[in-house]
Amino acid sequence: MSTALPRRTALRTAAAAVVGASVAGAVSACSGDDEQAGGEGSGGSHPAPPVRHALTVGVAGRAGTLDPATRGGAAAATLAASRALLEAASIVLVASERPADLSAATDAALLLGIPLLVQGPGLAAELRRLGTRTVLRWAGSGSATPAASATSTARRAPEVVEVAGVDDLPDLPGLPLQRPSHGATLLVLDGAEVPAAVGATLAAVGAGRVAVTGPDPRTSADAHTAVRRSADAPVLAVGRGLGPPGRFAQRVRTARHAPELPAGGLLPFPGRRMVALYGHPDTAALGMLGEQPAAQSAERATALAGRFQQLTDVPVVPAFEIIATVASGSRQEDGSYSRRTALSTLLPWVEAAEAAGAYVVLDLQPGRDDFLSQARTYEPLLRRPWVGLALDPEWRLQQGEKPLRQIGHVGIEEVNAVGAWLAALVRTHDLPPKVLTLHQFSTSMVRDRDRLDTSLDEVQWLVHADGQGGQGAKQETWAALRRDLPDGVWLGWKNFEDEDTPMLTPAETVAQVHPMPYFVSYQ
Secondary structure (H helix, E strand, C coil): CCCCCCCHHHHHHHHHHHHCCCCCCCCCCCCHHHHHCCCCCCCCCCCCCCCCCCEEECCCCCEEEECCCCCCHHHHHHHHHHHHHEEEECEEEEECCCHHHHHHHHHHHHHHCCCEEECCCCHHHHHHHHCCCEEEEEHHHCCCCCCCCCCCCCCCCCEEEEECCHHHCCCCCCCCCCCCCCCEEEEEECCCCCCHHHHHHHHHCCEEEEEECCCCCCCCHHHHHHHHHCCCCCEEEECCCCCCHHHHHHHHHHHHHCCCCCCCCCCCCCCCEEEEEEEECCECCCCHHHHCCHHHHHHHHHHHHHHHHCCCCCCEEEEEEEEEEEECCCCCCCCCCEEECCHHHHHHHHHHHHHCCCEEEEEECCECCCHHHHHHHCHHHHCCCCEEEEECHHHECCCCCCCCCCCCCEEHHHHHHHHHHHHHHHHHCCCCCEEEEEEECCHHHEECHHHCCCCCCCEEEEEEECCCCEHHHHHHHHHHHHCCCCCCCEEEEEECCCCCECCCCHHHHHHHCCCCCCEEEEC
């Protein structure tokens, strides 16, 4: 390898020309030693000591996506790889997108063990973020490389070193860089082609390549395994359908840290069906749940789930749907006409469900209160990974209304507010996505349901048909609730022990209720 290029005076002359460019450039994060050394641009009389170059692989929370079909070509691809995989890089090679330049520059970057970026929008900002001190500019790149411009936050602008060819690489301290020991993870979706331009950056960070079959690391078993195995490594996923980088990064975090649900996996549906006992711990009058103590209720729910399991290939898990706030005929101290069950009463039932491998849904009957205020009361329980939430608009009353005198209703803004709050709770506490149920037996109970926010990645909405009585009428309700159901919403069904005529057996439920519900409760 030739050492002809390190002619310091000539290099600084080239750098000065670029410093005068109008495009904002990289800000260098100087080390303590460099900050104290007198050098050009710092007011001292001696040149700065040579910088030993290094790069820092991104932290575990850093993740990004790269769609080879996205506009921007090699420039966008190298930028995406850098943002996903690198925390800092004191030296970077920059080239134009011309095929000959790009091919030769890639070879050079591989020899030096440094990242490669391609000229294009966002380059200057990325060099700033990386704290780049030295830019190797491939000779064919022209004079427009937005490499370095001093700002008020920088002690000195990055030095720009012109590189004429692979045989003319500079002899700089610390090169070639050593690959980091912990590396990074490259997920390649369904045989997608990894752009050649990102090869140098992938090599520089020691990225291990894993072929995956699905875009969501929470549901793709191979992707899930790969990101959990490399828990301290940044992730770059290449392929189509990966979605926005921020959402993908959150999915990687969930896949790494969230506990799995009963029967495995992280998303409640479609990976399992649930069969629940519904009611309140303190009374048998409100449903089957309260007809026996917590441990026996778990055994009963497990046996019932087992009967459904014989009828489907999808795993069926037991569940409790516990009425956490109970609509009351009398006015409470807060004026709500709703009694809040103490956390201390509910906790043993949640623990009994967890011990039995059962999911829990906390049901809210708010009276004149609002759903979000009541949901916040049960945040300590909702922080547990196997506890979801249900909203029962039948009991959502307006001012002047009382339970059992009219059917309540809720506006979609209030429903969406609960969804947003619950989604934030899931993100904050690294939980698996939660079931968020809407009980309905009339379309008027949820106003403007077509505007339900189904974009939330952390909750799975379920519309639960609560109709009771003859099976013909229940089927009519089922059909009405399914009509204009927003995309991405799952379906549930309730069997009433005393009110249905007749109540369906598990086999009849599967045979007669289409599509087969993912959540069946017994009251």
